[in-house]
Amino acid sequence: MQFQISSELIDKIKFLVAEGNNEELLLHLEDVHHADIAEIITELSLEEATYVVKLLDSQKTAEALMELEEGVRERILETLSAKEIAEELEEMDTDDAADIISELSPERQQNVIAELVDEEHADNIVELLRYDEDSAGGLMAKELVKVNENWSVTGCMKEMREQAENVTRVHSIYVVDDKQKLKGRLSLKDLLTAPSHANISDVYIPQVDFVNVHTEGDEVARIMQKYDLEAIPVVDEMGRLVGRITIDDIVDFIKEEAEKDYQMASGISESVEADDSLLRLTRARLPWLVLGLFGGLGSVYIMKGFEEALEQFPVLFFFTPLIAAMAGNVGVQSSAIIVQGLANDNLRGSLLQRLIKEVGLSLINGISLGVLVILFGLLVGQDQMVSFTIAASLLSVIIVAALVGTFVPIILNKQGIDPAIATGPFITTSNDIFGIFLFFYISKLMLGF
Structure with missing residues (x-):
């Protein structure tokens, strides 16, 4: 049965927050999907929303924060310390974390990045911040699964298991050479049916659609729509694989662009929301x-x-x-x-x-x-x-x-x-x-x- 958010539930959560009854509050929200958590947070006051965000596990609230309207999210982030924001970012993919960081002031950005425990994660976020937000570089995530063309099938499976731990969904497996240049993609079917002693170079598919880090977001959307891609790899100026853009990222981009165009067509010169100042x-x-x-x-x-x-x-x-x-x-x-x-x-x-x-x-x-x-x-x-x-x-x-x-x-x-x-x-x-x-x-x- 689909979870329903009712006025009774919101009133109950407001009451539990006011009473400080963390145990029962956690019981009510334990199995609630992060998208529903975001909807609940929207119905709460700023103080109540902040209380819930601080109480819940960062893994759940990190995803919920990305579901919130930008204005609501910004107000909640203003109430969190740099360390608390960093804890949320640790649970996010790099593209989502970069989006959150970009909404902060330059001074707070530095403070939050300094609080990140995972240095590689921090470096990846900083790298993404260098790209225009509407370019492929700004849309991509660093998390992906890639294998070297010289690896054996057996060695490849071991490496893939380790890489997949940091990837929410494995849409594609990309093949690179020793210089990290994109060579092609790997079919999971071919990988499973190939002899264990075979090299990846014998089984990978050299034809692969890709975009450059500076490719405009509109062009990325057009390519993914034209070829029905669930994900597309991103390369830098030297052809090295640096990230991937997934279908959910490009759908969010298309939605934002559509909202901008709608507002512009209605005579609104910048992106605004109903509860803006x-x-x-x-x-x-x-x-x-x-x-x-x-x-x-x-x-x-x-x-x-x-x-x-x-x-x-x-x-x-x-x-x-x-x-x-x-x-x-x-x-x-x-x-x-x-x-x-x-x-x-x-x-x-x-x-x-x-x-x-x-x-x-x-x-x-x-x-x-x-x-x-x-x-x-x-x-x-x-x-x-x-x-x-x-x-x-x-x-x-x-x-x-x-x-x-x-x-x-x-x-x-x-x-x-x-x-x-x-x-x-x-x-x-x-x-x-x-x-x-x-x-x-x-x-x-x-x-x-």
Whole structure:
């Protein structure tokens, strides 16, 4: 039966913490999965969460800490001493430990590293901190199983048993030469069926996908997705095997990138969480709101320039929100598809082909919506010329908005700027301005004011 976290359980844990009843508290949490421990900690106050973390075994709380939201984890770590944090890091894989260390101030980082008992573990963490967090070097873990191509099958089995003690999951066995350069991978089936006197060089598979420590995380994700890899080895500039990236690490990376892109597309300029400080939330949201404000003011001045038209045809005023909304919606739809294609690296064809396709699609959509506008005008007894004017404006606005939504992300991507920025207020605001201008300009031409 799946473990359920109820309000009664949370209240019970809060009570046991308040009473200091460690024995019963440990009994309640003894067999609870670390992911459930993390969920329980999230429901507790900072003082209660810290109490539970200090009480439980570091092996369980180390895994639970990695499941917590970054903001919650940071607040708990602030309450722990350097020695207590080091005890948690000793139980983590090097990539997770490096992620935790990177969230600390430089001074605390040095203090925590100095408290690590396992010097090799400490050296590996320090090495990972040197790489960009979104590169293969920043994503990899040092724990892996590797064998020398010159070893015998019998000797290999003994070495593998010793190495596997420090590896949570053995996805692959990698083969290196005497200089630690990656040569290939080893199939467990071939290893088990090979004669005991055979050398690894006789049975290993030389074809192996790998990435460099400086390979971008997006490219690592693309390679692992394309070839259905559960893990991928990482080599340094000299081709030496230095680590591996597992599927759970890359899934976490993809999730974080998706959250960043979603926030950027929503007009939030930096990664934030709901419980972040008021200042940080304001700093993340205000810049795009300012852009939207100036865009709105621009639209006001465009309408002001056509004041005479509004006096002669006041009905145009009531259709202004419709034109602006359609422009924004079409632009966001087009840009979202392009951004998704760029992210998945499946955007094919020339710009000319893309242009023809978008214009064709816009014509179909624009004509369809224009017909509906004309039918609406007939139903409400609206002047037919006004209806045709609105339909023509809508068609023009849809074409322009689709082109802007298509090509702005492509241009941004070519300039090395995250194209996700194009799916939010940037596109909406720019298309609002273009849409209102086109609406009144076409109205002027067709209605003759």
